Amino acid sequence: GQQLNQSPQSMFIQEGEDVSMNCTSSSIFNTWLWYKQDPGEGPVLLIALYKAGELTSNGRLTAQFGITRKDSFLNISASIPSDVGIYFCAGPDRGSTLGRLYFGRGTQLTVWP
Amino acid sequence: EADIYQTPRYLVIGTGKKITLECSQTMGHDKMYWYQQDPGMELHLIHYSYGVNSTEKGDLSSESTVSRIRTEHFPLTLESARPSHTSQYLCASSATGLAGSPPPNEQFFGPGTRLTVL
Numbered sequence: 001g002q003q004l005n006q007s008p009q010s011m012f013i014q015e016g017e018d019v020s021m022n023c024t025s026s027s028i029f030n031t032w033l034w035y036k037q038d039p040g041e042g043p044v045l046l047i048a049l050y051k052a053g054e055l056t057s058n059g060r061l062t063a064q065f066g067i068t069r070k071d072s073f074l075n076i077s078a079s080i081p082s083d084v085g086i087y088f089c090a091g092p093d094r095g096s097t098l099g100r101l102y103f104g105r106g107t108q109l110t111v112w113p
Numbered sequence: 114e115a116d117i118y119q120t121p122r123y124l125v126i127g128t129g130k131k132i133t134l135e136c137s138q139t140m141g142h143d144k145m146y147w148y149q150q151d152p153g154m155e156l157h158l159i160h161y162s163y164g165v166n167s168t169e170k171g172d173l174s175s176e177s178t179v180s181r182i183r184t185e186h187f188p189l190t191l192e193s194a195r196p197s198h199t200s201q202y203l204c205a206s207s208a209t210g211l212a213g214s215p216p217p218n219e220q221f222f223g224p225g226t227r228l229t230v231l
Contacts, residue, residue, distance in 0.1 A: 031218045042203050042222030092218040105155040
């Protein structure tokens, strides 16, 4: 199956700082999804990207679909304590129309007040 | 807000018990999925379903079984629970990609069931 590599694995930042994380794949993706998981909850979809080069924002979050189609980036500006959680990138199986997703291992974000 | 529900949220049981984890969605999605996730770790697909009476095993071998008798319902069953089954189980669903519905790759997750087998 597809392999998604997320980095960094964890981040410890101070409130107000900006955050950047990325995800790379071993093959081309047609879609990139970014999810956030709060402790003890299920992942929630933050941003969906469908076109190479696309830059999409959702509040303080901005994500980009890399032009090589093998990577994606998520930025969080002016972090706040509620940004704490695990951020996952995900992409669908290219050979499938059935919606199966492959997930990265996640970036654990900790925000100090 | 996605309308997908899981019960129970937390379950602590003894070894050898049979359990069923419930998952229901009210969005009319054809596709449903079960993932297993250890704390702070990646998600592993254990089962998925394309629609009623369709189920497939995922990437991670699991001793659990699933059924899909109704579109909205996708329960997962462990016939004899063991400590190695201790984990978080997440259910998700996605649409078929028809006009007016979200793209087929966008999966919506339930809140999860935290299972502990003693």
